[in-house]
Amino acid sequence: MKKPLTLGIMGGTFNPIHYGHLVTAEEAFYQFNLDKVIFMPAGQPPHKKDKEIISAENRYLMTVIATASNPHFTVSRLEIERKGPSYAIDTVRELRRIYKEDVTLYFITGADAILEILTWKDSEKLYELCHFIAATRPGYSLERFRKLHLLPENDSRKKKPSVFFMEVPALAISSTDIRKRIREGRPIKYLLPDGVASYIFKYGLYKKASL
Ligand code: NAP
Secondary structure, X not given: OOOOEEEEEEEEOOOOOOHHHHHHHHHHHHHOOOOEEEEEEOOOOOOOOOXXXXXXXXXXXHHHHHHOOOOOEEEOOHHHHOOOOOOHHHHHHHHHHHOOOOEEEEEEXXXXXXXXXXXXXXXXXXXXXXXXXXXXXXXXXXXXXXHHHOOOOOOOOOOOOOEEEEEOHHXXXXXXXXXXXXXXXXXXXXXXXXXXXXXXXXOOOOOOOOO
């Protein structure tokens, strides 16, 4: 019998994409036996008022450059083309509509983002439609996740998300640190693919604190 399609949705702002993200996606591909990983740069990250977020098109293009050599990675424009905040529920519903067959979805992102999942739009419905892979940096305390499983008995939010944890040592690299390094003129080589670094320098991205 044919194995149902199993897809990873790599959700993130990717501001910019770096090796920590790429290692996370590759590790999820391997550990969860995924058929492919779809990188999904957020058009308008729902919980962010960060002035340092550069245009969605630039973040998308850097993601394409970073993933080009990997045959089981693709990049989607779904969220950057959708108007308004990039809610995961809308993305997951859209992917289910596109892949009509019986598809299993894993939404992969940073543990700190998943920690806030109770506050995401239509979260209970989202739990029914996909699993979650929370990527953690080394030394990350999982204690913080207890609240997701310790909802009081009388809480009407009875459904719980299915969250898998994956420690990724390469996540010691962070987009925030890379942006800071660029502003301060410090090196970013070996933190992200050369093509992405070249793109950043070619267009003078992240030079100012607020763009
Ligand atoms: P964030 O707060 O910028 O990231 C939280 C942490 O996770 C950061 O340390 C970040 O590191 C890391 N991270 C982010 N994406 C990652 C990935 N794909 N793999 C590994 N680590 C990752 O999070 P965000 O980018 O705003 O949101 C993450 C995802 O959750 C996005 O797809 C967003 O659309 C979704 N989200 C949905 C809702 C909703 O539906 N209501 C609400 C919030 C977030 P770096 O800074 O180095 O990336």
